[in-house]
Amino acid sequence: MSTTTIxxxxxxxxxxxxxxxxxxxxxxxxxxxxxxGVDSAVTxxxxxxxxxxxxxITMRLYSGDEDGVVACGTGSCCGLEGVEDARxxxxxxxxxxxxxxxxxxxxxxxxxxxxxxxxxxxxxTPCLNCNRHLKFAALLGRAVAMGADYIATGHYAIIVRDAxxxxxxxxxxxxxxxxxxxxxxxxxxxxxxxxxxxxxxxKREVRAVARAHGLPVAEKPESQDICFVPDGDYARIVAERxxxxxxxxxxxxxxxxxxGRHRGIGHYTVGQRRGLHVAQGARRYVVSVQPETNRVVxxxxxxxxxxxxxxxxxxxxxxxxxxxxxxxxxxxxxSTAATAILTPLPGRxxxxxxxxxxxxxxxxxxxxxVFYCGDEVVGGGTIQRVERGNGSIADSDALGGTQPAxxxxxxxxxxxxxxxx
Numbered sequence: 001m002s003t004t005t006i007x008x009x010x011x012x013x014x015x016x017x018x019x020x021x022x023x024x025x026x027x028x029x030x031x032x033x034x035x036x037g038v039d040s041a042v043t044x045x046x047x048x049x050x051x052x053x054x055x056x057i058t059m060r061l062y063s064g065d066e067d068g069v070v071a072c073g074t075g076s077c078c079g080l081e082g083v084e085d086a087r088x089x090x091x092x093x094x095x096x097x098x099x100x101x102x103x104x105x106x107x108x109x110x111x112x113x114x115x116x117x118x119x120x121x122x123x124x125t126p127c128l129n130c131n132r133h134l135k136f137a138a139l140l141g142r143a144v145a146m147g148a149d150y151i152a153t154g155h156y157a158i159i160v161r162d163a164x165x166x167x168x169x170x171x172x173x174x175x176x177x178x179x180x181x182x183x184x185x186x187x188x189x190x191x192x193x194x195x196x197x198x199x200x201x202x203k204r205e206v207r208a209v210a211r212a213h214g215l216p217v218a219e220k221p222e223s224q225d226i227c228f229v230p231d232g233d234y235a236r237i238v239a240e241r242x243x244x245x246x247x248x249x250x251x252x253x254x255x256x257x258x259x260g261r262h263r264g265i266g267h268y269t270v271g272q273r274r275g276l277h278v279a280q281g282a283r284r285y286v287v288s289v290q291p292e293t294n295r296v297v298x299x300x301x302x303x304x305x306x307x308x309x310x311x312x313x314x315x316x317x318x319x320x321x322x323x324x325x326x327x328x329x330x331x332x333x334x335s336t337a338a339t340a341i342l343t344p345l346p347g348r349x350x351x352x353x354x355x356x357x358x359x360x361x362x363x364x365x366x367x368x369x370v371f372y373c374g375d376e377v378v379g380g381g382t383i384q385r386v387e388r389g390n391g392s393i394a395d396s397d398a399l400g401g402t403q404p405a406x407x408x409x410x411x412x413x414x415x416x417x418x419x420x421x
Contacts, residue, residue, distance in 0.1 A: 122366025
């Protein structure tokens with residue numbers, strides 16, 4: 001393609017990409033995680049044009065079932081279509097391409113826990129697990145073994161490095177595409193070898209660069225589903241592994257009175273209003289799910305409000321605070337963060353209290369809570385226990401009586417979805 005088609009505007013966009021410049025004569029190798037989407041395609045292009053030796057790698061994660069649900073025709077980054085798109089991108093860019101099979105690791109670290117969390121009354125966080133165990137662990141390990149200095153991904157987030165090399169993770173320039181919250185599990189060692197070129201660009205600018213360079217995926221739409229369930233049938237994936245999550249049972253109110261029947265807890269989500277088929281006059285919502293008694297609990301909107309929570313598996317990108325700090329806590333992907341007082345506790349746990357209330361109905365055990373100070377990601381953890389505004393408690397451990405464990409089912413899983421471009 002003639003360089004005359006590359007305008008000054010495009011060059012100005014490229015110049016703002018977050019890529020460390022190479023010194024004269026310096027060479028560095030970078031593995032780019034290729035999903036077959038426009039974000040990873042432009043990432044590879046930018047790294048190549050910045051002078052890096054670029055290798056494109058696609059992680060073959062999930063082939064789908066025997067009917068080929070993911071294997072073709074879905075646009076999923078997990079399946080064959082994503083692999084072939086990635087291959088075509090690398091051919092266009094003139095860089096090596098290798099598809100690597102990570103299906104066994106993906107089943108163990110992502111899909112199996114996804115199903116198990118539903119059955120246990122907890123919220124699955126599949127994309128966080130994929131980033132933690134696959135992209136920034138298994139793939140980074142392969143990259144290092146290949147002699148690479150860095151891996152680069154198409155995530156929209158910004159890494160800021162101090163003079164001593166300490167890394168800080170910040171929100172992306174494009175608020176509508178920011179993915180910093182799903183990277184809180186990255187360690188300093190992982191961030192030291194990670195580049196995120198797109199964090200300083202907008203999605204519109206990324207597509208403009210792709211068009212200007214004739215990339216075959218410049219107009220490819222983004223997936224709107226979790227990659228291994230592109231047909232939207234989450235229940236099928238869970239039922240294949242945990243059919244016990246789909247046994248019909250009782251719907252009860254906040255006092256334990258039976259008011260209806262449900263089709264299996266895997267079909268219901270905290271905050272859900274439609275599909276309850278319960279006539280009680282005022283609007284009713286799913287407040288929690290009780291897997292140990294196979295009950296779905298419903299209540300009013302006020303019953304969904306959270307005032308505090310306990311998080312476990314808490315990770316901090318930098319040093320853990322020694323005393324309580326004020327943070328902005330995000331409990332749903334790309335939701336509005338709420339002011340909270342974070343108190344670190346023993347055993348990698350923390351308590352968050354929301355002085356003004358959480359203002360969101362979806363906080364539930366198993367879901368991620370991410371801590372921000374301004375635009376910087378401080379850390380995050382997994383919600384273990386939620387205290388509701390009505391005085392009830394939702395806990396990840398089995399509870400008896402009318403204080404059930406909560407399940408944020410299909411809708412929350414979609415909210416936590418990250419398009420792996």
